[in-house]
Amino acid sequence: DQQVKQNSPSLSVQEGRISILNCDYTNSMFDYFLWYKKYPAEGPTFLISISSIKDKNEDGRFTVFLNKSAKHLSLHIVPSQPGDSAVYFCAASSTQGGSEKLVFGKGTKLTVNP
Amino acid sequence: DGGITQSPKYLFRKEGQNVTLSCEQNLNHDAMYWYRQDPGQGLRLIYYSQIVNDFQKGDIAEGYSVSREKKESFPLTVTSAQKNPTAFYLCASSTQREDSLNYGYTFGSGTRLTVV
Numbered sequence: 001d002q003q004v005k006q007n008s009p010s011l012s013v014q015e016g017r018i019s020i021l022n023c024d025y026t027n028s029m030f031d032y033f034l035w036y037k038k039y040p041a042e043g044p045t046f047l048i049s050i051s052s053i054k055d056k057n058e059d060g061r062f063t064v065f066l067n068k069s070a071k072h073l074s075l076h077i078v079p080s081q082p083g084d085s086a087v088y089f090c091a092a093s094s095t096q097g098g099s100e101k102l103v104f105g106k107g108t109k110l111t112v113n114p
Numbered sequence: 115d116g117g118i119t120q121s122p123k124y125l126f127r128k129e130g131q132n133v134t135l136s137c138e139q140n141l142n143h144d145a146m147y148w149y150r151q152d153p154g155q156g157l158r159l160i161y162y163s164q165i166v167n168d169f170q171k172g173d174i175a176e177g178y179s180v181s182r183e184k185k186e187s188f189p190l191t192v193t194s195a196q197k198n199p200t201a202f203y204l205c206a207s208s209t210q211r212e213d214s215l216n217y218g219y220t221f222g223s224g225t226r227l228t229v230v
Contacts, residue, residue, distance in 0.1 A: 034218050043221030106156030
């Protein structure tokens, strides 16, 4: 049972345009969400996070939006740059159930074309 | 500089052999994790440890073993019982969530294991 879903395995956008990566979750107990970026043969690096008490968090070109009623979050990258080409993982966490470990989606491969 | 180190970066194993992947962190993190990445599969949790001398199975623990004798170290052994061990292995660490307003994992750079 996949609790965190990234339904688009890949996304291609033009340099300078907006990239929108989507993530859905099923567990209503999730209260903290993160996005990680991963280049080939490297470990993922933290990008941005959001707590369930907020609906938006912004950091430079990156903005994460959270819609709790829809159990949906999205990552917006504006403007997109070729260096943003990577796999992006959505992750979620809950303090309930005695385990704080992150649950990851399967990732979306973003390609930004020059 | 604090961080998490995985070694080696590339590892080759003959079928039937056990092999141990190293993971060391100097971030003073309590929790450590092992993930496996395969194409199209995302990150799948193998084992995790929230405290020294304790660890739990993740979603795909069969054919793997771990130990957590020191806070800084969480080695993963890929045994001969693992039927398809060729993959990219990632180690991560974290604080306890209540300890940090910015909770999240710090990942190592990974080990590529190939069975030959």
